Amino acid sequence: xxxxxxEDPVNSAYxxxxxxxxxxxxxxxxxxxxxxEGLHEAFLAxxxxxxxxxxxxxxxxxLISAGRFRIIxxxxxxxxxxxVRDDLSRHLDMASQPTDPSMEDGxxxxxxxxxxICCHPAxxxxxxxxxxxxxxxxxxxxxxxAAFLTSAPTxxxxxxxxxxxxxDLALPYVVPGVDELEQRTEGVLRVIYLIFTEGYxxxxxxxxxxxxxxxxxxxxxxxxxxxxxxxxxxxLALMLLQDSRRxxxxxxxxxxxxxxxxxxxxxxxRKSSRAARSLTKRYxxxxxxxxxxxxxxxxxxxxxxxxxxxIGIGF
Amino acid sequence: xxxxxxxxxxxxxxxxxxxxxxxxxTEDSMAYDRLLASRGNLIMAQAxxxxxxxxxxxxxxGKLSSTDGPFAETxxxxxxxxxxxxxxxxxxxxxxxxxxxxxxxxxxxxPVMHMRAAD
Numbered sequence: 001x002x003x004x005x006x007e008d009p010v011n012s013a014y015x016x017x018x019x020x021x022x023x024x025x026x027x028x029x030x031x032x033x034x035x036x037e038g039l040h041e042a043f044l045a046x047x048x049x050x051x052x053x054x055x056x057x058x059x060x061x062x063l064i065s066a067g068r069f070r071i072i073x074x075x076x077x078x079x080x081x082x083x084v085r086d087d088l089s090r091h092l093d094m095a096s097q098p099t100d101p102s103m104e105d106g107x108x109x110x111x112x113x114x115x116x117i118c119c120h121p122a123x124x125x126x127x128x129x130x131x132x133x134x135x136x137x138x139x140x141x142x143x144x145x146a147a148f149l150t151s152a153p154t155x156x157x158x159x160x161x162x163x164x165x166x167x168d169l170a171l172p173y174v175v176p177g178v179d180e181l182e183q184r185t186e187g188v189l190r191v192i193y194l195i196f197t198e199g200y201x202x203x204x205x206x207x208x209x210x211x212x213x214x215x216x217x218x219x220x221x222x223x224x225x226x227x228x229x230x231x232x233x234x235x236l237a238l239m240l241l242q243d244s245r246r247x248x249x250x251x252x253x254x255x256x257x258x259x260x261x262x263x264x265x266x267x268x269x270r271k272s273s274r275a276a277r278s279l280t281k282r283y284x285x286x287x288x289x290x291x292x293x294x295x296x297x298x299x300x301x302x303x304x305x306x307x308x309x310x311i312g313i314g315f
Numbered sequence: 316x317x318x319x320x321x322x323x324x325x326x327x328x329x330x331x332x333x334x335x336x337x338x339x340x341t342e343d344s345m346a347y348d349r350l351l352a353s354r355g356n357l358i359m360a361q362a363x364x365x366x367x368x369x370x371x372x373x374x375x376x377g378k379l380s381s382t383d384g385p386f387a388e389t390x391x392x393x394x395x396x397x398x399x400x401x402x403x404x405x406x407x408x409x410x411x412x413x414x415x416x417x418x419x420x421x422x423x424x425x426p427v428m429h430m431r432a433a434d
Contacts, residue, residue: 036409040354140403142316152426156404 009055010046017060018043019138023110024064026117029071030173032135032163037074038067045070111136111215112188112222113173118162119187120171127162130155132191137212139198147198185227189235192219196239203250213243317358317427318399318407323391324420343415351399356410362395394420398427 021042025035042063056062118132130148133139141159145152165171176184199205199212220236332340344362351357372381397414401407404426411422 033409036406044354134403134405140316141405142403152404156408159405160408 013059021063023114025067028068038071041070042067109222115188119184123162127158128187130158131162137195192216319425320397320411321423322395322416324394356399358398360397366392
């Protein structure tokens with residue numbers, strides 16, 4: 001890549017905002033296909049208009065509305081040409097409704113919403129994770145295949161089938177109610193942790209991998225606000241702790257440093273004692289922080305905060 | 316990433332179409348090429364003449380031999396190709412899916428091998 005491209009505002013907007021724009025367009029246009037077209041159209045418009053008129057102050061909102069209205073325009077002209085077809089007019093109705101871009105169903109974030117949609121129980125778990133990593137985090141199919149130790153065609157087909165299933169079953173692009181929310185939580189946490197791991201395990205990607213870790217932590221914080229559950233807090237704590245040593249994880253030769261023995265021993269001790277008590281909550285067992293954290297237990301949460309603060313983590 | 320989309324058709328697949336349908340297919344194909352180009356996804360798209368117009372050559376022990384037509388007689392023939400630029404294989408599949416000929420034949424999507432010397 002040439003240095004000129006690095007400074008191009010359209011390219012940097014793509015890097016920074018394309019996933020958020022896509023997530024919002026999926027909500028506004030009611031589907032992946034239209035949202036992807038809208039994303040293309042939005043950046044096409046930016047490439048034409050920004051050099052002339054300057055970069056808009058809120059470029060993300062600009063891109064979202066540019067994509068949305070271009071798709072609405074093209075749906076309108078198609079509808080005129082083809083006579084009115086049901087699916088077109090349905091999309092048009094949906095896309096044209098005036099919406100408050102921030103909170104329509106009280107859900108705080110389009111990207112987290114998109115993860116919940118990807119984790120629909122009608123989709124196989126492998127497909128859920130692959131689709132979420134691609135659509136929400138902007139990983140390529142090839143990168144996801146490398147993370148899953150499988151081939152790119154396998155992952156690509158999982159994603160294609162999952163999207164076709166969403167389309168065939170007409171799964172709505174809405175966040176489920178609280179009861180269903182809990183059903184999907186495991187899948188969502190898995191995806192968030194995969195996002196984090198993808199960033200954490202590939203430090204050679206520099207800023208891109210930091211952005212993945214930060215995004216995973218941001219999503220976990222949103223999840224904690226949404227669902228004050230022990231598992232969610234456990235995952236957040238696990239990621240914050242790992243993140244705190246991200247910069248020190250590799251030594252100068254690029255090898256993984258081991259934990260200092262004191263922390264390692266207390267972590268191991270905790271793990272085995274928890275296992276002995278059959279408390280095998282996924283993120284608690286993996287977590288190497290030296291304190292208990294039971295579901296919805298205020299003293300445990302306070303201990304977690306104290307302990308996090310003692311090792312210099314903002315929690 | 317670059318992906319080559321090879322369009323295969325069964326022999327005689329296009330004979331089923333009448334003149335108008337054939338013209339419509341050509342028109343749709345060219346319109347889709349223009350759409351891909353406007354989005355920066357198109358590198359090149361070409362349709363190929365029939366296999367009987369082809370010559371296959373090989374050089375063995377420094378000697379050129381040539382035969383008419385493709386070497387193997389297969390039921391499916393290579394009818395054309397579209398070379399695209401896509402973010403990843405999933406996007407390439409999404410773009411290839413909408414090539415009008417995908418409804419008539421099949422499309423094989425192959426990642427273009429990245430070779431440093433070619434940059």
